[in-house]
Amino acid sequence: MAKRLTTKEKILNAAEALFAEQGFEQTSLRQITAGAEVNLASVNYHFGSKKALIQAVMARYLEIFMPALERELMALQQQQQITTLAVFDCFREPLRELSAVRKHGPTLFLSLLGFAYAEIQGHLRRYTMDNFGEVMQRLMAVLHTANPQLSPVDMFWRLHFVLGATVFAQVSGPALREIAAADFGERVRADQIVDKLIPFLAGGMNAS
Amino acid sequence: MAKRLTTKEKILNAAEALFAEQGFEQTSLRQITAGAEVNLASVNYHFGSKKALIQAVMARYLEIFMPALERELMALQQQQQITTLAVFDCFREPLRELSAVRKHGPTLFLSLLGFAYAEIQGHLRRYTMDNFGEVMQRLMAVLHTANPQLSPVDMFWRLHFVLGATVFAQVSGPALREIAAADFGERVRADQIVDKLIPFLAGGMNAS
């Protein structure tokens, strides 16, 4: 099968790979068009601007991930007992489903999300909040159920610490995996970082 | 008193303020020299390059912070019982001492460190490891004493999660403080973020 890719798709694929590796600002349109083997101007023709391209790259994943996450959270809300760990586990399946859009979708998506928050703080945060505010609210609500002893403002802070650890783990992921392999002889697959991360996050969230 | 500042100092002061606010790459030499009320070329005259200026800005703090941290860690190693929380508390006093070099030294330093890791990953990590490798090793050793049940490689990962949460908290600090004030009516001073952070980090480190 393997139907020939359109220019637009070629750009999206090349862009997301470079973005996930180097970040958004560090990646130039010339790198992208070279990787995609298309003309430089076609980016602005098809997407209008670099910023719009970035959003298009993110949208491909967010449109799948966010509804899936909401689904998981709603299912969890039906449960009697809700633990912090269970809340974070809600992220596993939605991440897994991103494999459908692309081979290494889960890893790519997390890296992109990491750079998005690290670099253009306002830009994407607003985009995310605007389009998926309900999911975020539901996440906060579920976390509050799991941790009723935590004041809303304290949970707000901890949730962002969680975000920070996640983001950083993904962005630095490749380098850290290399060091871990060299110094400890442990080869960790990219998607296994999440397994190490989630207990840590839950522990931090539960801290007194 | 207030002796007149030399050009070199004016550049350093203006640079660190802008770096801490916007990051390194986002800050241009023209912004810096304008803020310092100094000629553009003087940066390259006094420091050689932008990269060297960045290192000079960091060095002013690292040269104070790292020995102080080592001192605290050594003192802790004398203790009988070593908890994870106690390890992280070792960072408090060295941070506080940075007030000597500059008014808001602690906050500035943490922001700078955050951007340093977020942006030019290799560059500063190598610089830090080269010059202060022993302190890092001691930190790892102390943390292992506090958490003997954790394998070295798992601790390696968690330590970097810790770093990520810290870095992110500092870089996004201003924005988050604003949101917290608007949504929860809680005004948090910049230096108080550390108070919220440390329990979270210890909790994550201790997680089973």
Next chain:
DNA sequence: TTTAGATTAAAACACATGTTTTAAATGGAC
């Protein structure tokens, strides 16, 4: 086949960056 619109190609544009160069000014040492 022809033709009109969509797409691609190539070049140029406008701008911002770090750096270098060249000249002027400054400030102690003699």
Next chain:
DNA sequence: GTCCATTTAAAACATGTGTTTTAATCTAAA
């Protein structure tokens, strides 16, 4: 006061960026 090295000033330089323009090409309907 003179002179020389240090420092500052102003301009130019080289390069990389996102974007726009203009022309060529392709594609699909008439």
